[in-house]
Amino acid sequence: MTDLSSTDAIRAACRALPEGDADAARAAAERQNTLTKPPGSLGRLEEIAVFLAQWQGRAQPALETVDILVFAGSHGVVARGVSAFPGEVTQQMVANFAAGGAAINQLAKAAGARLSVVPLEVERPTGDFTCEPAMSNAEFADAVQKGYEAVPADADLVCLGEMGIGNTTAAAAVVAALFGGGGARWVGRGSGVDDAGMRRKADAVDAALACHGSTLADPLSALRLVGGRELAAMFGAALGARHKHIPLLIDGFVCTAAVAPLARLETGGLAHALAGHVSAEAAHGKVLAELGLRPLLDLGMRLGEGSGGAVAISILRAALACHNGMATFAEAGVSGG
Numbered sequence: 001m002t003d004l005s006s007t008d009a010i011r012a013a014c015r016a017l018p019e020g021d022a023d024a025a026r027a028a029a030e031r032q033n034t035l036t037k038p039p040g041s042l043g044r045l046e047e048i049a050v051f052l053a054q055w056q057g058r059a060q061p062a063l064e065t066v067d068i069l070v071f072a073g074s075h076g077v078v079a080r081g082v083s084a085f086p087g088e089v090t091q092q093m094v095a096n097f098a099a100g101g102a103a104i105n106q107l108a109k110a111a112g113a114r115l116s117v118v119p120l121e122v123e124r125p126t127g128d129f130t131c132e133p134a135m136s137n138a139e140f141a142d143a144v145q146k147g148y149e150a151v152p153a154d155a156d157l158v159c160l161g162e163m164g165i166g167n168t169t170a171a172a173a174v175v176a177a178l179f180g181g182g183g184a185r186w187v188g189r190g191s192g193v194d195d196a197g198m199r200r201k202a203d204a205v206d207a208a209l210a211c212h213g214s215t216l217a218d219p220l221s222a223l224r225l226v227g228g229r230e231l232a233a234m235f236g237a238a239l240g241a242r243h244k245h246i247p248l249l250i251d252g253f254v255c256t257a258a259v260a261p262l263a264r265l266e267t268g269g270l271a272h273a274l275a276g277h278v279s280a281e282a283a284h285g286k287v288l289a290e291l292g293l294r295p296l297l298d299l300g301m302r303l304g305e306g307s308g309g310a311v312a313i314s315i316l317r318a319a320l321a322c323h324n325g326m327a328t329f330a331e332a333g334v335s336g337g
């Protein structure tokens with residue numbers, strides 16, 4: 001068992017990231033060039049097949065077991081009027097996930113994926129990070145560990161998602177700490193705030209930057225001090241996927257902000273991740289650019305719940321259908337291969 005019981009232990013786990021399988025990637029790329037199509041003509045579908053080979057460690061990867069993990073958490077900063085919805089919606093949506101009534105229930109079904117929802121003390125909001133730590137060291141480590149353990153060892157792909165009223169403000173604070181700039185650069189409308197709400201969000205982020213100061217320079221501390229439990233759990237799940245040799249599909253702005261500290265701590269820390277989509281939340285594109293991640297889809301979605309990642313699973317399935325199912329030039333008797 002990987003020890004994640006303290007921030008130091010989490011740091012050590014981040015320094016011990018396994019690499020992908022270069023031989024499997026090479027074999028997959030070679031196979032692509034034998035298939036009955038002009039080399040490169042399937043564009044990013046070819047890159048996806050090679051990526052999945054690299055991170056699953058086999059030249060012919062599969063997507064038999066795909067897990068969508070949705071983490072839920074509550075945020076003290078909601079008291080500052082930063083969301084269009086009341087905080088209790090988080091718990092109500094957790095019930096809706098369990099009843100099968102949310103968008104992600106349908107999208108998971110459509111994508112042929114297993115859905116797990118992991119509530120993280122949703123009845124107990126984090127500290128208001130504008131003036132106090134969002135989480136203690138122990139609370140942070142506990143959420144990271146829950147995320148790590150939520151990753152099933154037998155998964156072929158893990159797709160991350162979240163639910164947490166107020167969490168676009170927490171995500172904005174995390175990326176402001178990681179990449180610089182004030183609140184106005186990173187806040188957006190989230191689930192639908194008006195202009196006054198946007199100003200309150202920017203003010204909340206600026207207050208957090210002033211309150212926590214240079215302690216935010218460390219990416220893990222930033223996630224603990226101004227993040228949230230579901231963000232910490234997504235970070236832990238990204239770490240878990242890497243340690244368990246499972247490729248990762250990330251979702252929108254909140255999810256990307258949560259896993260970004262892994263890339264800031266370790267070069268190539270998110271090399272096992274694909275960005276499912278770019279959210280309509282304006283800052284998401286900026287964070288993806290900072291991380292060098294190119295989103296697969298741009299559908300104007302801004303829901304969270306892992307919904308953009310869930311839609312992108314179908315693109316990954318298309319990539320592997322071609323990679324594993326097409327005939328080679330030799331098999332089909334097609335000239336020129």
Ligand SMILES: O=C(O)c1ccc[n+]([C@@H]2O[C@H](COP(=O)([O-])O)[C@@H](O)[C@H]2O)c1
Pocket residue numbers: 082083084085162163164165166167168169189190191192193251252253254255279280281284301302303304305
């Ligand atoms: O991740 C995104 O791109 C995203 C963009 C806008 C809204 N959300 C979702 O909306 C909720 C947060 O919105 P807010 O306005 O309460 O901060 C939370 O449950 C997220 O899943 C998520």
Ligand SMILES: Cc1cc2nc[nH]c2cc1C
Pocket residue numbers: 085089093162163164191303304305
């Ligand atoms: C209803 C609702 C559903 C959501 N799912 C993710 N974020 C959400 C925010 C709201 C408000």
